[in-house]
Amino acid sequence: MASLSYVSDEVNSPWATYLSQVERVLPYLGELSRWADTLRHPKRALIVDIPLEMDDGSVRHFEGFRVQHNLSRGPGKGGVRYHPDVNLEEVMALSAWMTVKCAALNLPFGGAKGGIRVDPRELSVKELERLTRRYTSEIGSLIGPQQDIPAPDVGTNAQVMAWMMDTWSMNVGATTTGVVTGKPIHLGGSLGRVKATGRGVFVTGRAMALRMGLPLENCRVAVQGFGNVGSVSAELFTEAGAKVICVQDHSATLFNANGIAIPALIEWQKQHGSIANFRGATAVSNEAFWEQGCDILIPAALEGQITAERARKLMCSLVLEGANGPTLPAADDILRDRDITVVPDVICNAGGVTVSYFEWVQDFSSFFWSEDEINARLDNIMEQALGSVWLKAQSLKVTLRTAAYAVACERILTARKERGLYP
Template structure:
């Protein structure tokens, strides 16, 4: 196979991590392995220049991306990330993981991802809006409700999605709510969307813990990341009697062996915009987070957090990957050797894209469901997907990650095989 020339492939890069995951699943695919190079090549990668007039009148240029990894099973689906470290390598990997994720939970989507290399917190609201609208116009040639449907990711939110929807709609002369998901409720957003990813982490984690004989009541839970995903997963685990003993974000690492009060911490975060300084827990060194006594670990921040060295230190029995790509392959091996069960990101954090699918369906039909209906439908899809992956892992005597990739790759490559190659 020719090496891709448009992205660096260091041993720790996200794209390399993804390729190594594909290599591991290849032996399980039988005749479908003939098509596996499909998964090693993004279908389309767009790099755009975004000129922006700043509030002071100066002109700056930002680099943006939209990658469509695979569209064999339907339109692309994936978030848009605003972060100083965004690059093509990362966006390619994130789009590929979206391909696997959508197939693993059997949603009728392919995988896509986008981003801009920018610190959104360094821009005014006006600058952020102008940046978003120009970016939308640049990628507008490849997105659309039947082509590629963006959503929020790190550094973006419902307001950004509203700007994207409005810009795309103005350029097409009519309101098109289905071009993005994760919108404000009053603009065609779905109830339950904001908490969906964290809820999915909880639902899949509870199912695996039950099947693995891991008691959740009284379990010590450590959470890295306290945004929408980490905070909701922590809250739901606390509700069933788990103790949230450690929480880490970019401002602090908190520890309380008796359990951190989730309601109090959430209120503190709302008031202070950070978890640092919270009086209900002790602040410890950031690396001490990984040696905290714990039963369940929820990495819900950025990719590449569980390194080989950290994997050797972890005391948990169960890892629930709320983030995308948080575990390096060599760390995966160490944890498996130590008997630690990993619920892989492509299933564990798929609650967000599942409810995004519900939002898209509701937008297309102009008929909206209650939050109770949303949660019930999501819980069933997530539970069914997790059970299918668990049974595949038992059948193939492999890890849950490999099993999830087998399930997903079989679905993707079957679609590729049956569609054939145009022009044949």
């Protein structure tokens, strides 16, 4: 296996986590393992400099990235992240997880990802728009509705996608709504897209709980991260009769043994920008989050949150990975040995890319579906994907993560094999 000269040797980096996950699936790929290096090497990685004139007249430079990991099964698909910790290795890992995710759901996409190392909260709206438009122009040669389709991620939203779509359209001389997904509805966005990732977490969690004989009525849930994914999944579990007893975001960790009033917490967050000082729960230490007795734990923040140390403390039956790469490989082994079931990110949080696929299809046809149709199609695809992975796990006697990688990598490498090498 050839090493990549531009990645670090850090054991717990996102890219190292991804490579470890690939290694674990190799024994189950048979003759396709000949093509395994395809999974270890991103197809294309672009680093761009983004000079930005600030509102005060000064000029600052920001570093941006776009990585296309694998395009064997279709155009690249993956979000754009605005966060101060964004770096090349993280974007590479996120793009690779998108490759696996799209294949696991059997969507006709490859994996891609992008990002800018910036704290968007420190920029004005005009600065954010200028940053986005310059970034879009810099990566413009890589993206396109049949090449690579960006979407929102951490720190970005529908407005950012609207700016990206408009910039790309201006540069090619034609309005092209399908160049991004996660857009505002009136610019070709899809109903159901905003809540899709959180809904996918709930749908796969509900299906897995049913298989485990875990009734959702009065089920205790803990949620890390209260952004779009965490808040929506918490809301849906609450509506199903579960009690969300612990919630953590960047500002605080809240606990209420009788259940936190999620609609009220969502409203509080909208008004104050965080969950801190919410009066319907007690503030506890951040590490206490990992020690709460619960039935379902939902890590829906950033990668690398469930370490080996935290895995030994968890008091739950089921982990639903709302975030990308939240569990380190060593922690995976501990959870397996403790009989804690993990629904992996490449299945659990795939609701967003699934509805992005619906949006992309609708943009091509200029025919749009109702939200009920979107949700029904989403639920069906998510449940089918989880069912296939469950059967594979039972057949191979492996974890759901290894089974998901087995299903996905078979599809990716079969496409690579059948397409052959050019020239």
